[in-house]
Amino acid sequence: MEIIDPMEEYQNIVNALQKLGLSLYETKAFLALILLGVGSAEVIADNARIPRTSAYKVLDSLERKGFVISSKGRPKIYKPEDLKILKERILGEIEELFEKLEFVEEIFAEKGEPQLVYTIYGKDKVMRKIAEMIDSAEKEIIISTPKISEIRRNLKKNLERALKRGVRIVVVTLPTQKAPEGVIVYRRTGLIATDIVCDDRKALLAAPELNACGYTDNPALAKHLTHFISLLIERGE
DSSP, rough: OOOOOOHHHHHHHHHHHHHHHHHHHHHHHHHHHHHHHHEEEEHHHHHOOHHHHHHHHHHHHHHHHHHHEESSSSOOEEEEEOOOHHHHHHHHHHHHHHHHHHHHHHHHHHHHHHHHHHEEHHHHHHHHHHHHHHHHHHSSSEEEOHHHHHHHHSSSHHHHHHHHHTEEEEEEEEEOOOOTTTEEEEOOOSEEEEEEETTTTEEEOTTTTEEEEEEEOHHHHHHHHHHHHHHHHHHHH
C-alpha cells in the first residue's frame, strides 16, 4: 500500500492553486480557511502562517477572485466559497480559455502567420493602448472583460468622450462588476481575459491582469473577435 506524505500532498495542492492564479499567501490563506471553515483575518493569518499585516489584503483579493466570501460585520468573518460552485466556475473558465486558444489558432491557420498581431507588455502600456482605441472609435466599441471596474476607473474620461461622440459601447462583464454609465451591458460569468474590438477594425486581447496584450489593426482579425464576443453574448450566463 502506497504511503502518502502529507507535506508532499500539501505542496502539490499549493502548486496547483498557484497555477490557477493565486499568490503563495493567497494559497496558504485559502487552505487554512478550508480547514477552519470560518475565521477572522487574524485567525486565518495565524493558521496560514502569513503576516497579519497582509491578511486583509490577501483575503480581499481572494474574495475578488471568487475563492472566499466575507460577512458585512466588524470584524469581517470569512468562509470559503462552496467547493462545488468554485469547481464549476474554474472548469467553465478553463473551457472558455481553450475556446479562445482555438479561436486564435483558427485565425492563424486561415491567415498563415503574418506579422499582424503586436505584443505589448506592461499594464500602463496596455491601458494606454485601450485608451487609444477608445479615443479613435467612430461607431462602436465592444469590451468583454472581468475588469470593467478597473477600466472604468482609469479610463472614465475616455469612455465619456466616446459616448458624447455618439459611439455605441457594448460591455460584457461579470455580474459583480460595476459598468460605466451609458453603455449597453451584458452579464456573463466565467470571463478570464479582456477582449476589445473597435469599429470592427482594431482588436486587443489582454491577459487577465491587463499586464500584457496582443493588438491588431487588421479588420479580418477584428471581425473574428467580434463574432466570438457575439457568441458569448448569445450564449448568456
